[in-house]
Amino acid sequence: MTTAPLVARLTPRLGRFCYLALNVAVVVFLLAPIAIVFVFALNPTPYIQFPPVGVSLRWFEKFFASRDFMNALWLSLEVAAMTTIAATLFGASAALALARGGLPGSRVITAIMLSPLMLPAILTGLALFQSYVLLDVGRPLWGLVLGHTLVSIPYVVRTTLAVLQNFDTRLEEAACNLGAGPLRTYFEVTLPLTKPGVMAGAVFAFIVSFDQFPVSLFLVSPGRETLPITLFNYLKFDLDGTIGAASVVSILLAVLVVFGLDRTVGLRSYAKL
Amino acid sequence: MNAVRTGITPIAWLIAPSALLFTLFFFLPMGLMAVISLLTGNPVVQPNVDFTTKYYRRILDDTYYFEVIWTTIRIGLLTTLSALLIGYPLAHWMARIRGRTAYAMLMMAVLTPMLTGIVVRTFAWMALLSDKGAINQALIGLGLISKPLPLMYNEFSIVLGLTHIYVPYMVLTLVGVIGRIDERLEHAAQNLGASPLRAFLEVTLPLSLPGILAGSLLVFALAISAYVTPILMGGFQIMTLPMLIYQQISSSFNVGFAAALGMVLLTISLVLVIAYNRILGLVSGQRDLQ
Numbered sequence: 001m002t003t004a005p006l007v008a009r010l011t012p013r014l015g016r017f018c019y020l021a022l023n024v025a026v027v028v029f030l031l032a033p034i035a036i037v038f039v040f041a042l043n044p045t046p047y048i049q050f051p052p053v054g055v056s057l058r059w060f061e062k063f064f065a066s067r068d069f070m071n072a073l074w075l076s077l078e079v080a081a082m083t084t085i086a087a088t089l090f091g092a093s094a095a096l097a098l099a100r101g102g103l104p105g106s107r108v109i110t111a112i113m114l115s116p117l118m119l120p121a122i123l124t125g126l127a128l129f130q131s132y133v134l135l136d137v138g139r140p141l142w143g144l145v146l147g148h149t150l151v152s153i154p155y156v157v158r159t160t161l162a163v164l165q166n167f168d169t170r171l172e173e174a175a176c177n178l179g180a181g182p183l184r185t186y187f188e189v190t191l192p193l194t195k196p197g198v199m200a201g202a203v204f205a206f207i208v209s210f211d212q213f214p215v216s217l218f219l220v221s222p223g224r225e226t227l228p229i230t231l232f233n234y235l236k237f238d239l240d241g242t243i244g245a246a247s248v249v250s251i252l253l254a255v256l257v258v259f260g261l262d263r264t265v266g267l268r269s270y271a272k273l
Numbered sequence: 274m275n276a277v278r279t280g281i282t283p284i285a286w287l288i289a290p291s292a293l294l295f296t297l298f299f300f301l302p303m304g305l306m307a308v309i310s311l312l313t314g315n316p317v318v319q320p321n322v323d324f325t326t327k328y329y330r331r332i333l334d335d336t337y338y339f340e341v342i343w344t345t346i347r348i349g350l351l352t353t354l355s356a357l358l359i360g361y362p363l364a365h366w367m368a369r370i371r372g373r374t375a376y377a378m379l380m381m382a383v384l385t386p387m388l389t390g391i392v393v394r395t396f397a398w399m400a401l402l403s404d405k406g407a408i409n410q411a412l413i414g415l416g417l418i419s420k421p422l423p424l425m426y427n428e429f430s431i432v433l434g435l436t437h438i439y440v441p442y443m444v445l446t447l448v449g450v451i452g453r454i455d456e457r458l459e460h461a462a463q464n465l466g467a468s469p470l471r472a473f474l475e476v477t478l479p480l481s482l483p484g485i486l487a488g489s490l491l492v493f494a495l496a497i498s499a500y501v502t503p504i505l506m507g508g509f510q511i512m513t514l515p516m517l518i519y520q521q522i523s524s525s526f527n528v529g530f531a532a533a534l535g536m537v538l539l540t541i542s543l544v545l546v547i548a549y550n551r552i553l554g555l556v557s558g559q560r561d562l563q
Contacts, residue, residue, distance in 0.1 A: 023363055026362060036407055094288050097285050101286075112295065127302035247397070
């Protein structure tokens, strides 16, 4: 590019400075709360205190020693794992059908597949809960996984569709011309090329499920709650560092996941919503 | 040539599992919710159940419920607006930045809070804004104020918390759209004498309208269904629709009334989605919804 950067023409310095200052402020706004969580997680006092008086790992000990928190953490990981598998299978196959199946009305179907994202998630939970009540099945674990799967599918559909629409269809045509049938073309050309989108979608599905609150609200059974629900119930009455420790653990988990995602499939093209 | 792309191929069958899943566990439950909102009780366990409009009449007759609905919409709108104002510049920067490392750093900055979870981030804002929180203690420590500012337990703190939680969704939606706008269009406008600001306002901004709409819709939908942040940041003082719905289930097990309130929330969202599709159709002509 030969032309100067965006704002650097008429009011060069000032415009550029404002633009950068604004953006840095936004990044600070995004990250400052996360940073403060670390401060409180490491601060030894049993209440929120600023400036911090020292560094201690007692809240991490309390978190990892708490049976409630640990049970919730494992349940969340379990549900997220099952959700990831289900949402990836359903979402990726639906995306393939939508992009390459020649379905009539595929735009409408796409909109429907994405609708759990656009409708309040709390309604998905409420509607499922009321159905379970009506059918008198209680609050089964599969019911919770099902709710999570519904709200995770849109992410998989979107990332997979994005890849399918971007890659060169001539590769498929070449396979066809070389004598491969449609099915063989899909399994040997389309599917491998779609993998990054599916993987990105799977990671999103895992995180959406792991952090899911509104859907779980109605679907968890008392005494067997996911981590976000347990944290929320704890937070209603206590504001000590245990929440900070739990937060740090989940933040580190998230950073790890993003880092892994960037390393394996790259973020630029697939982290679309 | 186009054998892969024309007509229905066997691949179309792959839609079947999802179609079944959505029919049985999404549309059927939503339909059931609509029915339950019109019934006097549970037809499976109770023998003489009748149709009734009492739940809707209750909503219509009491101005309290109007206030709750309006509060929910107002918080949704304020959150959407602030997420757009904060998110747009960042999305623009990310879409135009050159270096891959710089881009990855910004993406991390956006994704890290997004992946941190609603409860954790609400806790973070409580730790920042409460009377003993970082902001108040820092200001008192510096001698700027003598008693803590009332930063929490009001609508401001709810909107602030929700904005922080949903800005990443806005940014991610916008980055994709702005990134697809050819930068040379802006340069052309500048070569023709427009200031950078004017070039942005008259070229890039209108072209990014579909992204603005999509992001706004997403943030609004998420904000009006939020539960954690309004409850904790509002200190149980400000009632929103999701809080009311959950209260009806958990404390009075009034499934019918909760269903009627759910239908109100559903209607608000559907009206928005339909309006969005209409407006998008108008601004982008034949452009793909994707």
